[in-house]
Amino acid sequence: MRIVRYREASFSRLGALTEEGAVYQLEASDLMELVDEARAKGLSPSEHVTGLIAGKVPIAFSLEELELLTPVDAPEVWAAGVTYLRSKEARNYEATGGKLDATTFYDKVYEAERPELFLKSTLARTVGPGQRVCLRSDSNWQVPEAELGLVLDREGIIIGYTAGNDMSCRDIEGENPLYLPQAKVWSRSCSIGPAVRLAETVADPYALQIICRIYRNGEKLVDEQASTGMLKRRLEELVTFLKRDNELYDGTVLLTGTCLVPPNQFTLDSGDRIEIEIEGIGILANTAVYKHELT
Numbered sequence: 623m624r625i626v627r628y629r630e631a632s633f634s635r636l637g638a639l640t641e642e643g644a645v646y647q648l649e650a651s652d653l654m655e656l657v658d659e660a661r662a663k664g665l666s667p668s669e670h671v672t673g674l675i676a677g678k679v680p681i682a683f684s685l686e687e688l689e690l691l692t693p694v695d696a697p698e699v700w701a702a703g704v705t706y707l708r709s710k711e712a713r714n715y716e717a718t719g720g721k722l723d724a725t726t727f728y729d730k731v732y733e734a735e736r737p738e739l740f741l742k743s744t745l746a747r748t749v750g751p752g753q754r755v756c757l758r759s760d761s762n763w764q765v766p767e768a769e770l771g772l773v774l775d776r777e778g779i780i781i782g783y784t785a786g787n788d789m790s791c792r793d794i795e796g797e798n799p800l801y802l803p804q805a806k807v808w809s810r811s812c813s814i815g816p817a818v819r820l821a822e823t824v825a826d827p828y829a830l831q832i833i834c835r836i837y838r839n840g841e842k843l844v845d846e847q848a849s850t851g852m853l854k855r856r857l858e859e860l861v862t863f864l865k866r867d868n869e870l871y872d873g874t875v876l877l878t879g880t881c882l883v884p885p886n887q888f889t890l891d892s893g894d895r896i897e898i899e900i901e902g903i904g905i906l907a908n909t910a911v912y913k914h915e916l917t
């Protein structure tokens with residue numbers, strides 16, 4: 623069972639998306655209200671939703687016809703880094719220009735007990751499916767990072783899974799690791815969606831295929847795939863470190879790091895269409911533009 627949000631006239635609606643692709647309108651205003659309703663009844667969110675839609679008629683529109691919004695209003699989006707071997711190799715390339723002859727801080731964090739965690743985005747900086755993500759004007763090496771996102775409640779319980787794009791500037795990060803916030807955080811540098819798959823409906827979160835495709839003028843330039851099975855850490859381990867001495871808010875999203883990095887010569891350009899597909903969640907599609915091109 624997946625949860626989506628969509629626009630209907632000037633309203634934001636919550637919807638249940640079934641395995642068959644039917645969308646049912648839900649009365650709850652957002653995902654966390656739905657979770658609270660389920661908990662009050664002693665049900666899992668998916669059991670609660672199944673009961674709510676039983677005998678009801680789906681809306682007249684298919685998912686593709688809806689104007690989707692972020693599936694959850696994430697007050698904060700955090701991200702883990704260097705959680706896959708592929709990410710460690712790519713960061714080492716950025717930091718050394720490919721002339722690697724020493725152990726770097728990326729090697730160290732990959733092996734360390736403490737993971738890399740950083741504040742990636744806030745509600746106002748995060749966009750949803752179909753919306754435009756932004757490129758930085760002062761970078762010449764930009765890539766999307768396709769990541770599995772955990773949707774958490776204030777206790778750090780994993781409510782569900784979504785797809786996320788951790789837009790990144792490889793040149794700024796490679797120049798100096800202290801520039802990480804600038805390499806990662808700017809207007810519209812993060813997208814999430816298209817749906818939240820309720821956690822109890824995912825048989826094995828370590829066996830999800832993640833695909834990243836990038837199109838330019840209709841031509842597919844990047845098409846890479848990997849599996850969450852290659853994740854170096856446990857999801858609970860990342861959440862435990864995020865929670866430690868920290869304040870979490872309902873609907874916080876934790877991106878779990880990228881396992882897909884486009885070829886080193888690739889950089890995003892204005893107009894590129896980015897598709898991040900995660901098995902069982904859906905396709906998160908966004909077009910990249912510069913901020914001054916937003917109307």
Ligand code: DO4
Pocket residue numbers: 701702703704705706709710713738767788878879880
């Ligand atoms: O070390 C910098 C960021 C790493 C990251 O975003 C990732 O591995 O996905």
Ligand code: MG
Pocket residue numbers: 701702703767769788879880
């Ligand atoms: Mg990342």
